[in-house]
Amino acid sequence: MDSATADVAHDFYPWFRVYTDGRVERFLESPLVPPSLDVRSKDIAISATASARLFLPIAAAPNEKLPLLIYIHGGFFSIESPFSSTYHGYVNSLVAQSKVIAVSIQYRLAPENPVPACYDDCYAVMKWVAQHKDCAHRPGLDPWLSEHADFGKVYLAGDSAGANLGHNMVVRTDGDGHWLKKFSGLVLIHPFFGNEEPDKLWEFICSDSGGVNDPRLNPAAHPCLLSKLRCEKVLIFTAGLDQYKQRGCTYYAALKKSGWEGAVEIENAPGENHVFHLSDPTSDKAKAMMKKVASFINPANMPPLCEKEAGCAINSA
Template sequence: MVSTPADEIAHDFPPFFRVYKDGRVERFHNYVYVLPSDDPNTGVRSKDVNNNSARLYLPKITENNQKFPLLIYIHGGGFSIESAFSTGHDKYLHSIVTKANVVAISVDYRLAPEHPLPICYDDSWAVIKWAALHVEMSDHLITEPWLKDHVDFSRVFLAGDSAGANIVHDMMVRASASEKPLGDGFKIVGMALIHLFFGNDEPDEYCSFVFPGCTGLDDPRLNPALHFRLLSSLICLKILIFTTEKDVMRGRSLAYYDALKKSGWKGEVEIMETQGEDHVFHLLEPTCEKAGVLMKRLVDFFNEKI
């Protein structure tokens, strides 16, 4: 029996995807889409916004004109799987919003390999710029009222897991590139990076495939620990890094932490390591004790006084 291009594999990257010679992409993980909803138990409400590029979460309102910090969250998945609209990430955002009492925007970016990097970065930046427009715009027919009425834009946080943490770092670099790229009143005070997906000084076939236009092993989006100048100019006041004992990328998180401390950056950085666990264990087992410890530290981080 003669094989056809539909059967022949051109590129194979478990646990993410394989590409066949006819161009077809087969993902090893297909997320389960969940609709936005209102939770009667927690009072958290959600809806999809900005042409379905993000899901917006509003905590329970207990006072008129109540204002909350804003969390902009970016999901992981190797740049090629998962979604802001997946069951797992939707539940996790509901939990963060309930416990931390923040308004949250969960970004949904286009996935590689059909949409190679840097598309995910540009999509995420577009959502952040859309959110920043609400600081000064007053027309409720144009703006999103949950943001306009209930966000304290002087307390904005960025957070993400795995590849999402990689994207979050790049968003902070972009926000720090000029004095006020997002306008007056939109202040990113901190970022939380959970189980970072960065490259290192070794060739990486996967990263080269999903990011064909990168500048190589020293690309600042894949290996930021080599770029002290960019790190030293970050505008946020504090950074919280999470890693785990068994994470294959643990060393890259430690290198990023050390580089931040050596770069001359004036903010506060903390790293928290979970013993005995692997990459993104908190999403795979969100009800386990150690996931609860991670969640508590994350919530405390968003609620600390600046």
């Protein structure tokens, strides 16, 4: 069959379409960009399927220890990359503002690589990062992490599907001796979680789905797992016009009720859509969100929000 005339077999627009000849067409993707110069950055191949872009502030002094941020990009498990202009720009700006060292994870995308490939790739990067803890230089390790990462201040963050992956990495690393007893914090921006209704996209891209209450998809349905979340604090962002807003609110409520002993905070941006901060990063609300995240992961480096900034995006959900 001619690829140009193939029929649509599965339509998940605006994320992707799968045609009867096996071709996958993606939408909403940003162009790829090289590592930057304003904040030092470089790309690292970690395994045959996983890689990352590392970011280090130019202002970092030799051997200066900085909080470590592990960032996981969104895109409904099927589009985008840490190398795209969208995510490179966001993490680059966050590193510059917060003065942290960051690892932005590249994972395999669905539907060609069904779930759990993305979870496995993120975990592979997490294990690689953890090898730098208390280690001198040796083959396979990166000197930026060995010299500058403070493993007493490790944060995970992600948006949309990346927030889902971030939560699951905290859960999955439980019992991994490389990591500390607790992560310092978890940032969930407009998280993509499930609810009690079937999700056609998840069912299509997941090769081992446990249904609507799969703990990877719907953590709110598993209070026992939430109660053991190895994280000191959690910051959740929602957006007023986001169709997934209630998923973040449900996670927040379930975490509070689970008996978990950490601190959880939720912020809502009224009148905004899903991941608005990426599509319009110069807006007042996006700038206020950026400053909130930066102060969460490195409060020692950040002045408090001014009155105007606090009024832009900081609202009770």
